[in-house]
Amino acid sequence: MASQYKGHLMLTNIKWSPVEFKTYPGHLSNRAHELPPVDLFVTTADPVLEPPIITVNTVLSLLALDYPANKLACYVSDDGGSPLTFYSLLESINFAKLWVPFCKKYNVKVRAPFQYFSDQEPLIFGGISSDFREEWKKLKNEYDKLQQKIEEATKHCHPYHLNYMFDDFSKIERGNHSSIVKILWENKDNFPEGLPHLVYVSREKRPKHAHHYKAGAMNVLTRVSGVMTNAPFMLNVDCDMYANNPQVVLHAMCLLLESNHKGEEYAFVQYPQFFYGCLPGDPFGNHMIVLQEYLMRGIAGIQGPLYGGTGCFHRRKVIYGESPVQPKNTRSNVNGKSIEMTLKSKFGYSAELVVSVANLLSGKNKKMLRPSDISSSVKAAIEVADCSYESNTDWGTNVGWVYGSATEDILTGLGIHKRGWRTAYLAPNPHAFLGCAPSGGPACLTQQKRWATGLLEILFSRNNPVIATITGDLQFRQCLMYLYINLWGARSIPELCYALLPAYCLLTDSSFMPTVSKKAFLVPASLFTIYNLYTLLEYLRCGLPVRAWWNYQRMARIISSTAWLFGVLSVVLKLLRLSETVFELTRKDQNNQDDDADIDPGRFTFDDSPIFVPGTALVLVHISALGWTLLRAVRNSGFTSRSGLGEIICSAWVVLSLLPFAKGLFRRGKYGIPYSTIFKSKILVGLFIYFCISVSRN
Known part of the structure; x- marks a missing residue:
């Protein structure tokens, strides 16, 4: 108990100056033509621990966001290279063509189908039009069919391997395969009311090449999206973290498109992690409601929240390593040949990626307003997804997600704060994202072990917060906050x-x-x-x-x-x-009515x-x-x-x-x-x- 009292003294520093933002997304919804493009990243790694139907629901909720479809592009990283995950996403396209218009027509609040259709209220209460009732039943029937197809494929009953789209998966070996980049849907007509781009990415993996777990996957998504759509802002979510608030992008843009009272831009906007299907009394103590209410709001009042790994909108130029105050000569000459060589040594040999980086950093990004033609970039995307692409570059150190810890999110956020950036914490109502909390003893403890391992790795590395304060621009109180978090284990x-x-x-x-x-x-x-x-x-x-x-x-x-x-x-x-430390995935539980009778979800x-x-x-x-x-x-x-x-x-x-x-x-x-x-x-x-x-x- 004594260690708790000592830790409580450090908590006083964190809770001293809480901050809460209030945003008004309605002010932006009337200025659709001014809104910037946003790339959406979804990461999954194992179709057994992370069932594809969960990933599909997350993707569908993102495709149906209240934001111009021609300014969104969704990229799904499948680190397991699973034909099952690819098949599930491919099958979801036809349903998405019905689901997205339905959500926007009737202003549906919850746009993850599995959650929306679990509520029978639309059909119980009166005052509902017959058109809505018929469309609801049709959509429910289509979703049931989609679910059944995915379940049959999971049991290997569906011959998806016969489709030409699956040629790249025919000889695939887990952990040893070439890059796969496939456009599942392309908004060729650039319709703001259509479907956003949907791209499947499975990076190359070889036994003799370190793949750096989730951090490596995020860096590949950053490069692939860079040569395809190159949006100035990026959202990343885990495969189980669906968008619960359809205006989540607009909320984030309220902060990212403006500066604070000091005229500073925010590097990223972090949303809190809340969970669906919460058990009464939170028997496993992992919903973190109090922690986010007091701790995260307190951190927001210092230099800004730490990066939580999911539910976060990033400014792309920050991920590319820019500091808040960039030398003028760097930007003015960013398209010069000497700068081109510098960019190649930093970002890799891909000419397409170097051009996209140069355009973004110089503010001359031609794709920012109309990222519609992406099919011509597939070859370049496959190239930058190669496992050897990062050799002799700054990826994983000064560019992108940082390697060296099982908690790559905390390490990456620390590097951003070290460069002097401020970040923002935003908790709108309703919650922006809802995820699947681990249940049972093994899943909870596996997650906590990974966190403790990764946080201590940071403490005993050259990236620890004390060095960041001495050599960088990490504020002293922010340093104390990081030390408190790093010392959990x-x-x-x-x-x-x-x-x-x-x-x-x-x-x-x-x-x-x-x-x-x-x-x-x-x-x-x-x-x-x-x-x-x-x-x-x-x-x-x-x-x-x-x-x-x-x-x-x-x-x-x-x-x-x-x-x-x-x-x-x-x-x-x-x-x-x-x-060596090993990145351990946490099992994502799937609601299965057949198993409910045999499971007491609240017991350890x-x-x-x-x-x-x-x-x-x-x-x-x-x-x-x-x-x-x-x-x-x-x-x-x-x-x-x-x-x-x-x-x-x-x-x-x-x-x-x-x-x-x-x-x-x-x-x-x-x-x-x-x-x-x-x-x-x-x-x-x-x-x-x-x-x-x-x-x-x-």
């Missing part, structure tokens, strides 16, 4: 020590807390009470129940003793050059991963310590040991926080802890008890 070490301390005292008949009869006991008791009341008040002010607060406190202890601890170990092994689940060993060992240690204390009290006819009530309360608090593990000891199936995990945990418990006995004897 490191908290697991002191928290583990504090968690073991009560059990150690009970087993060795010692104490670390003042006795209840002494006034000194009021100090830790007051700190404990005040801290928990303060955090509880934050939840209540956000309209959340007490149960949600408790679930977050419980999951914070579980995550710290498991996922964060393994994140620290991963970084230590990397620093010792004993292993386990698997045989070693990540559950520390938590299991910790709860066994405290159960043993409490049992030993009770046995000693019975034997001595009362509590006569030096361990007091304070140690017993602390030990019971740890068991209560790890209650899912305690219950898992007696359950079976996925809700129970595997025997192999219990066996490994018992070995650790035995070693700890042996250590305690050895100390007590001395």
Whole structure:
């Protein structure tokens, strides 16, 4: 608990000057001819962990945004090179031709079909025109057909491999294939009310070439879109993060097209991450509502929010490495031959990409107003998607998404802030994007482990925030914010020590807390009470129940003793050059009515991963310590040991926080802890008890 109090002091810096933006997109909707083009990026990597129907819904929600269609282009990065994902997107085009006009005709609020059609209200209430009712039924029927086709293809019942469009997938090998760039739909007539461009991208992968996970995929999308549409602004979303607010682009443009009170442009506009299908009480503590309400608004008042990896509108020139104040001679001579050589060394050998970069940086981008002819750029797009294209360039270092961390988003945002840019945090109503939160133990802890690993990698690299403050333009308070975030995983070490301390005292008949009869006991008791009341008040002010607060406190202890601890170990092994960190995908759950009867989505689940060993060992240690204390009290006819009530309360608090593990000891199936995990945990418990006995004897 002490580590929480220390961290709370750093939180004061973050929460000191909160900022909230209020935008009026209606002012821009009447100036459609002045709106700039925007490229939309969707990333997916595995059709098993990220079902294609989820990706399709995200894409459909983006195609139906309230923005001129001839100024939008949607690029889908499929890092798995899956013919199933490609087939699903291809089949969705015919449905999109019906869906997009329907959404705009009736001003549909939720434009992800799976969410829209899950609500039967349009047909229940009266006052609805017969035309709408008929169109609704037709669209619902078409979506059901689309869903069925994708499900059949998933079961390999559909012969999609016979189509000529799938020739590039015929001999594809996962992790070892050439670049694939296919235009699924092209808005050739440049109609503002039509469908935006839709492009499928699967970059080249070879076993001997590092692909840099999501950061590498984002850089490929940046280059491919650069030679095709080259929009000055880019949105990136994960495949499960659909657009919940159809005016999301207009909201972002309200900030990106204007400057702040100091005359500064915003590098990017970050939207908060909210989730659909939220379980009552947030049993896994991963909805981050309070964190975004207080923490993100506070960060927005310093130098701006960190980049969250999804739901973010970027200024392309910033991704290309520009600083807020660019030397005049660089822009005036950007089309000169000497500058051309500089751009080639920085951005790569593609003549088409160099020209697009030069046009963008000089403000002479000819494609900015009418990005309609993209079929002629496919060859260049395939070229810049090659795995060897980035060799001897600045991609991944000074240009694009930065490599070197499992949390490439935080690292990239840090680099942007280091150059002196300010960023903006925007939380409109309704929420801009809604995603799929991980559920169950394995998915939640896998995500948290990746975050802890990536954040610590940044801290122990040349890109850490302290160096960025000394050598760059990262503000001091922003540096403290990054340090607080980067040290999340490191908290697991002191928290583990504090968690073991009560059990150690009970087993060795010692104490670390003042006795209840002494006034000194009021100090830790007051700190404990005040801290928990303060955090509880934050939840209540956000309209959340007490149960949600408790679930977050419980999951914070579980995550710290498991996922964060393994994140620290991963970084230590990397620093010792004993292993490399691996980017682990989080499973995206798919609503399946057939499975609902067999699933209790709010219960904690386990698997045989070693990540559950520390938590299991910790709860066994405290159960043993409490049992030993009770046995000693019975034997001595009362509590006569030096361990007091304070140690017993602390030990019971740890068991209560790890209650899912305690219950898992007696359950079976996925809700129970595997025997192999219990066996490994018992070995650790035995070693700890042996250590305690050895100390007590001395």
